[in-house]
Amino acid sequence: MRKTTELFMGLRSLFRLYDKMLKKVCTEHDLTLVEADIISFLHNNPGKDTAADIVELRMLSKGAVSKSVESLIQKSLLERTPDLEDRRRIHLTLRPEAEPVMETVNEVREEFVDAILDGFTAEELALYDQFFGRLFDNTRKAMEREGKNAAYRTK
Numbered sequence: 001m002r003k004t005t006e007l008f009m010g011l012r013s014l015f016r017l018y019d020k021m022l023k024k025v026c027t028e029h030d031l032t033l034v035e036a037d038i039i040s041f042l043h044n045n046p047g048k049d050t051a052a053d054i055v056e057l058r059m060l061s062k063g064a065v066s067k068s069v070e071s072l073i074q075k076s077l078l079e080r081t082p083d084l085e086d087r088r089r090i091h092l093t094l095r096p097e098a099e100p101v102m103e104t105v106n107e108v109r110e111e112f113v114d115a116i117l118d119g120f121t122a123e124e125l126a127l128y129d130q131f132f133g134r135l136f137d138n139t140r141k142a143m144e145r146e147g148k149n150a151a152y153r154t155k
Contacts, residue, residue, distance in 0.1 A: 014116065021112050025104045034060060034068040039077065040105045042094050049091045077101065 025036040041054055048057060051065050069092060072078035077098040083089035094102070117125065 017115070018112050021108050021115075022105070024108055025101060028104055029101045031101070032068060032071070034064050035072055036101070036105065038065065038068050038072060038092075039094065039098055039101050040109070042078075042092060043098075043102045043105065049093065050089060051092065054092075 019033060022033060022036050022040070025031065025040075026033055029036070031039075037058060037060070038054055041058055042049060045053070045057070048054075051062070051069055054060060054065050055062050069078060069080075073080065075097075077095055079093050079095055081091045081093055083091060117128075120128070
């Protein structure tokens, strides 16, 4: 139990540190934290470009994403494009005006990674890659099992 608590607290601290560092982007470009997060997400996740993708993968509320998307469109940093096959699906695209924001986001991300990986040896970083690769693979497998079990329970 203690290990689980430590893991969750450690992850929460990582997210808080990143959010704190991302505030530099907010201050410099007059954005909210959610707006900066959306720009960062869209820039770093090609193919994941709908509000639903952002809500699911960044674990933000639908309302916060919707409000922030509207604001980013008003600021000419983002535009909507209807899906050609399913008009209910709306893709979000960063406009060229968002480039300075993305540059600052990239700087912050580099500072974040440098801060959290400070002092690690090349061998430790290789172990980190192996550890998290397995951790995420195990998580994906467990989620798939849970999905199958949930489908079975509803029948």
